[in-house]
Amino acid sequence: VSGGAEWVHLDGRLMRAREARLSVLDRGLLYGDGLFETLRVADGRLFRLEAHLERLAASAARIDLPLPWPRDTLAAAIQETIRANRVRGGAIRLTVTRGEGPPGPESDADSEPHFFVTVRPATPAVAAITLAVAGRHPRTFVPGIKSLCFLPFLQARREARRRGFDDALLTAEGAAVEASTANLFIVRQGALWTPDLESGCLPGITRAAILEIARRVQVPAREAPVPVRLPGEAREAFLTSSVAGVVPVASLEGAPLPGGAPGPVTRRLITLYNACVAEEAA
Amino acid sequence: VSGGAEWVHLDGRLMRAREARLSVLDRGLLYGDGLFETLRVADGRLFRLEAHLERLAASAARIDLPLPWPRDTLAAAIQETIRANRVRGGAIRLTVTRGEGPPGPESDADSEPHFFVTVRPATPAVAAITLAVAGRHPRTFVPGIKSLCFLPFLQARREARRRGFDDALLTAEGAAVEASTANLFIVRQGALWTPDLESGCLPGITRAAILEIARRVQVPAREAPVPVRLPGEAREAFLTSSVAGVVPVASLEGAPLPGGAPGPVTRRLITLYNACVAEEAA
Numbered sequence: 001v002s003g004g005a006e007w008v009h010l011d012g013r014l015m016r017a018r019e020a021r022l023s024v025l026d027r028g029l030l031y032g033d034g035l036f037e038t039l040r041v042a043d044g045r046l047f048r049l050e051a052h053l054e055r056l057a058a059s060a061a062r063i064d065l066p067l068p069w070p071r072d073t074l075a076a077a078i079q080e081t082i083r084a085n086r087v088r089g090g091a092i093r094l095t096v097t098r099g100e101g102p103p104g105p106e107s108d109a110d111s112e113p114h115f116f117v118t119v120r121p122a123t124p125a126v127a128a129i130t131l132a133v134a135g136r137h138p139r140t141f142v143p144g145i146k147s148l149c150f151l152p153f154l155q156a157r158r159e160a161r162r163r164g165f166d167d168a169l170l171t172a173e174g175a176a177v178e179a180s181t182a183n184l185f186i187v188r189q190g191a192l193w194t195p196d197l198e199s200g201c202l203p204g205i206t207r208a209a210i211l212e213i214a215r216r217v218q219v220p221a222r223e224a225p226v227p228v229r230l231p232g233e234a235r236e237a238f239l240t241s242s243v244a245g246v247v248p249v250a251s252l253e254g255a256p257l258p259g260g261a262p263g264p265v266t267r268r269l270i271t272l273y274n275a276c277v278a279e280e281a282a
Numbered sequence: 283v284s285g286g287a288e289w290v291h292l293d294g295r296l297m298r299a300r301e302a303r304l305s306v307l308d309r310g311l312l313y314g315d316g317l318f319e320t321l322r323v324a325d326g327r328l329f330r331l332e333a334h335l336e337r338l339a340a341s342a343a344r345i346d347l348p349l350p351w352p353r354d355t356l357a358a359a360i361q362e363t364i365r366a367n368r369v370r371g372g373a374i375r376l377t378v379t380r381g382e383g384p385p386g387p388e389s390d391a392d393s394e395p396h397f398f399v400t401v402r403p404a405t406p407a408v409a410a411i412t413l414a415v416a417g418r419h420p421r422t423f424v425p426g427i428k429s430l431c432f433l434p435f436l437q438a439r440r441e442a443r444r445r446g447f448d449d450a451l452l453t454a455e456g457a458a459v460e461a462s463t464a465n466l467f468i469v470r471q472g473a474l475w476t477p478d479l480e481s482g483c484l485p486g487i488t489r490a491a492i493l494e495i496a497r498r499v500q501v502p503a504r505e506a507p508v509p510v511r512l513p514g515e516a517r518e519a520f521l522t523s524s525v526a527g528v529v530p531v532a533s534l535e536g537a538p539l540p541g542g543a544p545g546p547v548t549r550r551l552i553t554l555y556n557a558c559v560a561e562e563a564a
Contacts, residue, residue, distance in 0.1 A: 005385065008306060021303035022311065024290060024398045029304065030377065031432035032314035063437060091386065095312065103287065103402030104373065105436055105463055116306045120385030138420040142437055149431030150313035154387055155345060155424055173455065181387055 007084035009077040009117035014084050020116060027108055028097025032149035035059050036095040040243050041087050045281045049075060051205045059145035065098060066113060081117040089122040091243045128250035128261035132165035137177040139200035146202055153180040175199055176226045182239035183207040186231050187265045192221035199225060206240040213272045236263030246270045289366035291359040291399035296366050302398060309390055310379025314431035317341050318377040322525050323369050327563045331357060333487045341427035347380060348395060356397065363399040371404040373525045410532035410543035414447035419454035421482035428484055435462040457481055458508045464521035465489040468513050469547045474503035481507060488522040495554045518545030528552045
């Protein structure tokens with residue numbers, strides 16, 4: 001971290017990371033019953049915090065997870081954690097857990113949710129990454145929520161790395177869904193194509209920003225199922241995530257994207273995206 | 283609980299439940315990166331503890347989760363937790379988490395796993411349950427491991443209960459997979475049929491016991507994909523789980539199983555299963 005990572009905000013209070021602990025009976029730990037949001041911190045600032053808190057609230061509603069804190073409280077905790085750790089560049093994560101309830105999966109009545117905020121260092125920026133097709137996307141029947149049930153993504157990524165690739169493209173029922181921690185875009189015939197939300201992918205904040213930018217500058221863009229074979233036939237491909245921004249895909253299963261990494265469309269979008277981030281931070 | 287539930291075993295030490303806490307940076311909490319096993323305690327005894335520890339070890343190998351404790355250590359912790367809480371009847375859960383590692387999903391190098399053992403009360407035995415078809419089975423690409431990523435099952439169950447049913451039958455790609463915390467068996471033409479492990483269902487310890495018993499008493503049994511429409515056309519159906527044993531299904535989506543609950547085949551298997559449990563405990 002540029003700045004330390006020793007402070008954690010837990011339930012409204014800043015504390016040393018080593019003191020930030022939750023009960024082993026928290027359903028977030030026992031069952032992955034909770035949600036999280038991760039945001040990039042750049043020059044000490046956040047991109048679209050409101051959109052993240054909005055997505056958190058929408059996801060919580062879908063799993064009947066009460067969020068008993070005013071949104072301002074969560075936003076303040078995030079800002080305080082950034083300040084306490086003197087983070088200039090890195091990532092910040094807000095996690096919400098269901099809390100302790102009656103033991104057993106049957107009921108979560110009377111559980112009291114917890115929230116905590118943690119930071120981590122910026123990962124070195126990469127020029128482009130290699131993708132393997134690895135991992136079945138879990139496509140829970142609550143598609144698009146960012147729950148604590150993240151193991152399938154970790155495993156897909158691990159499999160990809162074991163095979164010498166940087167990241168995994170997870171698939172479901174013959175369609176490409178997303179990478180382990182990022183949404184996928186491909187470029188074909190000058191147009192953008194990204195899996196629709198029905199695919200089960202996360203409704204990414206950066207994904208939405210790219211779609212907005214494309215609309216604004218009249219680059220055609222569609223959200224629709226992406227058959228697994230298509231990314232390999234694209235001119236260009238890139239990933240989007242809050243933490244890493246827009247990252248060109250150099251190759252898929254070893255086959256280079258012919259348009260380059262970044263190709264011309266991706267390069268243009270990176271420039272526009274960076275301008276958008278800078279403008280909103282101003 | 284028959285007996286209290288105030289003692290928890292954490293990393294080899296018995297402590298008050300309220301003192302049993304893990305770091306919010308444990309990957310078990312952040313990503314659901316961990317495993318668990320649940321066993322029924324009946325008259326203070328466990329059924330097939332070895333098989334559970336075996337499954338845990340097999341699952342851990344599949345997600346590259348080191349289990350640095352001799353199996354005896356885990357078994358002893360379980361027994362000590364039962365004794366400390368004076369549990370005669372209830373359920374005991376062994377949980378393993380990846381531990382704290384470098385922050386971020388990228389790497390779990392240097393993380394040190396934790397384990398803990400918790401108990402919970404026996405849920406009242408039910409004569410038979412009603413099932414709804416609810417929830418897409420997550421079918422992670424590591425099928426059959428019992429990971430901390432349990433939210434899809436909780437959600438499916440919640441949806442079923444909201445609709446007035448007791449539990450959910452989760453499906454994937456047109457096939458019935460399992461209930462939220464139990465394997466599914468159906469009885470057709472005097473024969474048993476249960477989804478094969480390729481379906482993504484958990485390799486249940488009780489499921490295996492029922493298959494063993496069926497083989498022994500020459501009830502034909504097959505493990506094969508179960509199309510979603512079939513359970514509704516079965517004579518009988520039942521669920522199996524370590525915690526609840528064999529539980530007859532009274533109806534599926536409101537349509538009663540015509541053979542009864544329990545029907546004759548289910549009733550016979552319950553008797554044989556109870557005898558098997560009693561014999562192994564002797």
